[in-house]
Amino acid sequence: MKTVLHKADTRGHFNHGWLRTSHTFSFADYYDPQRVNFGALRVLNDDSIDPGTGFDMHPHRNMEIVSIPLSGALKHRDNMGNTTVLHQGEIQVMSAGTGILHSEYNASNDKNTDFLQIWVIPDRMNVTSRYETARINDIIRRNEITEIISPYPGKEKELWIYQQAWFSIGELTKNTRHTYHFKSSHSFGVYVFVIEGAVIVEGSFLGKRDGQGIYDTQTFGIEVKEDSKVLFIEVPAVH
Incomplete structure (x- = not known):
């Protein structure tokens, strides 16, 4: 087993006035040649947007983009209607x-909106652009690691992306132990990101917003030190 640890305070931090953002991997004005990606996981941004502000219409192409609101209300609009x-x-x-234009705004006039924006490099180029949403609170079960996004082709009513990648969330209770089992023997690794709480993953302490990549294994253990919400992103290698 091999690991790479990214503590929260080592991320690229920027305060743009209306936006406070932290980049786990190289993005925009933050560049670290040792932190460009983890396999097909290219971007993991932790954003906080002031009331009534946000990202104006801007383009994306040939990327799988996942947004996970953590608090507040995030308004999405795109050129597909x-x-x-x-x-x-x-x-x-x-x-x-093939290309999409979209905007993301804080829909509230008095509360911040916090969300994670995650990019995964796809396994095929120039597909027809698409947009889907789901309510994940309906499927997450406490003290289980629940799969929320799967590879294409996904099952009916299941969120999926164009990559052999899986997203899972664990809402885990203090003093419990869990084991993550890789979905595929061909995966490069799993990136573990602590949204809230504190866990120990194979000997490494991970607090709020710490991340750790784990590879060259098929399972790993999680020891929960505080009630925690943990995101698991399993991805293939990219060449």
């Missing part, structure tokens, strides 16, 4: 493919 307001417990997935 989709207008959606997302809240904590919901998730959106975009396959940018």
Whole structure:
């Protein structure tokens, strides 16, 4: 087993006034040649947007983009005619493919909106752009590691992306132990990101917003030190 540890305070931090953001991997003005990606996981941004502000219409192409609201209300609009307001417990997935224009705004006039934006490099280029949302709170079970996104082709009513990648969330209770089993023997590794709480993953302490990549194994253990919400992203290698 091999690991790479990214503590929260080592991320690229930027305060743009209306936006406070932390980049786990190289993005925009933050560049670290040792932190460009973890397999097909290319971007993991932790954003907080002031009330009534956000990202104006901008383009994406040939990328799988996942947004997970953590608090507040995130308003999405795109050139395919989709207008959606997302809240904590919901998730959106975009396959940018041949090209998509979208905006993301804080839908509240008095509360911040916090969300994770995650990019995964797809396994095929120039697909038809698509947009899907789901309510993940309906399927997450406490003290289980629940799969929330699967590879294409997904099952009916299941969120999926164009990559052999899986997203899972664990809402885990203090003093419990769990084992993550890889979905595929061909996966490069799993990136573990602590949204809230504190866990020990194979000897490494991970607090709020710490991340750790784990590879060259097929299972690993999680020891929960505080009630925690943990995101698991299993991805293949990219060449």
